[in-house]
Amino acid sequence: MSEQDDQNVDAPAHTPEQTGQRSTGPGVSRRGVLAGGAGLGLGSLLGASPALAQKQGEVQLAEHDHSGTMSNRLYSVNPAHPEMADIAENPVNVPAPIERSEPATVQVELETIELEAHLSNNSTFRFWTFNGTVPGPMIRVRVGDTVEVTMKNADDSWMMHNVDFHAATGPGGGAEATTAAPGETKKVTFKALNPGIYVYHCAVPPVALHIANGMYGMILVEPEEGLPPVDREFYVMQGEIYTEEAFGTSGLLTESYEKLLNERPEFFVMNGHVGALTDHYPLKAQVGESVRIFYGSGGPNYSAAFHVIGEIFDRVHPYGSLTSPPLENVQTAMVPAGGAIMTEFTTQVPGTYVLVDHALSRAERGLAGHLIVEGEENHEIFNPMEEEDTA
Numbered sequence: 001m002s003e004q005d006d007q008n009v010d011a012p013a014h015t016p017e018q019t020g021q022r023s024t025g026p027g028v029s030r031r032g033v034l035a036g037g038a039g040l041g042l043g044s045l046l047g048a049s050p051a052l053a054q055k056q057g058e059v060q061l062a063e064h065d066h067s068g069t070m071s072n073r074l075y076s077v078n079p080a081h082p083e084m085a086d087i088a089e090n091p092v093n094v095p096a097p098i099e100r101s102e103p104a105t106v107q108v109e110l111e112t113i114e115l116e117a118h119l120s121n122n123s124t125f126r127f128w129t130f131n132g133t134v135p136g137p138m139i140r141v142r143v144g145d146t147v148e149v150t151m152k153n154a155d156d157s158w159m160m161h162n163v164d165f166h167a168a169t170g171p172g173g174g175a176e177a178t179t180a181a182p183g184e185t186k187k188v189t190f191k192a193l194n195p196g197i198y199v200y201h202c203a204v205p206p207v208a209l210h211i212a213n214g215m216y217g218m219i220l221v222e223p224e225e226g227l228p229p230v231d232r233e234f235y236v237m238q239g240e241i242y243t244e245e246a247f248g249t250s251g252l253l254t255e256s257y258e259k260l261l262n263e264r265p266e267f268f269v270m271n272g273h274v275g276a277l278t279d280h281y282p283l284k285a286q287v288g289e290s291v292r293i294f295y296g297s298g299g300p301n302y303s304a305a306f307h308v309i310g311e312i313f314d315r316v317h318p319y320g321s322l323t324s325p326p327l328e329n330v331q332t333a334m335v336p337a338g339g340a341i342m343t344e345f346t347t348q349v350p351g352t353y354v355l356v357d358h359a360l361s362r363a364e365r366g367l368a369g370h371l372i373v374e375g376e377e378n379h380e381i382f383n384p385m386e387e388e389d390t391a
């Protein structure tokens with residue numbers, strides 16, 4: 001017997017509280033984060049990039065249609081450009097751990113939304129999204145649950161869309177069953193047979209184009225016993241964006257199918273756009289807290305060498321497997337395109353830690369995030385040896 005579960009991953013995005021959270025970010029100003037990062041040297045990976053150093057006044061703003069669906073909330077979430085839509089997903093948007101000990105039926109509502117939004121500090125792009133964010137909402141269920149997916153393709157979409165859940169067992173992961181023209185709504189249900197961390201993505205041909213334009217997300221299928229409790233959980237996914245114009249170009253950029261086929265992206269991004277996890281939504285924790293990062297690569301093409309500069313992963317669950325023993329004491333974790341991992345570590349020293357793909361050329365094309373750790377210094381573990389110490 002299954003009980004009905006009220007989890008609705010679509011609902012939080014509609015609430016004023018959520019919009020407020022997005023609009024203010026975690027209480028850190030863009031200027032403050034960049035300044036703090038630059039002070040640490042490595043944090044300037046993004047802030048010092050010549051292409052990003054252009055003045056905000058040069059930004060060319062595109063016209064937006066505010067009508068319809070969920071678009072309205074998106075116009076208040078960019079501290080730098082409040083008039084510009086922002087698709088960045090806040091990495092703290094991880095659904096709460098599941099307390100149930102019995103399977104349930106979980107409702108998942110997805111809406112595919114195409115919208116022009118902030119790509120870098122001087123450019124915009126027409127993203128294709130699930131629920132208006134990149135990555136789409138993180139979904140959390142328990143092994144044995146029945147997942148009832150309702151997928152609406154927004155009325156003002158230009159393209160067909162669908163959703164392929166890697167956590168589903170069945171043809172296309174639900175892709176055929178959910179293929180929807182603009183304005184259509186489709187449904188599919190699947191039973192979550194295997195625990196793990198899975199990617200979902202749009203699978204309308206050309207699939208790589210739909211993914212590159214932002215249509216990917218993550219679904220966590222908890223094992224029966226759940227996951228060990230931690231202090232902080234974060235949701236981060238990286239992807240590539242292929243534009244005709246070179247990285248750093250101002251204005252509304254155009255997708256490049258040729259560069260996509262040649263696997264030559266102009267942009268690499270964490271959580272949707274350049275600066276999403278450095279300027280807008282840096283990860284934050286206190287010294288001594290246990291941190292869990294669910295890290296996925298939407299791709300479509302590039303696997304990631306996930307590394308947090310200045311930290312060591314105490315545990316890594318590679319390939320999204322939660323039932324195999326974790327690897328311990330790992331510096332850099334491979335994340336396949338279309339795959340995800342779970343990493344855990346405890347913070348011990350305050351400072352700004354930079355999340356990277358250690359294929360570091362990608363950082364010059366936008367791929368970086370910050371984990372800001374606050375608390376007491378611990379000079380036994382790390383001592384920068386300032387002048388008074390060495391005198």
Ligand SMILES: [Cu+2]
Nearest residue numbers: 161162202210
């Ligand atoms: Cu699509």
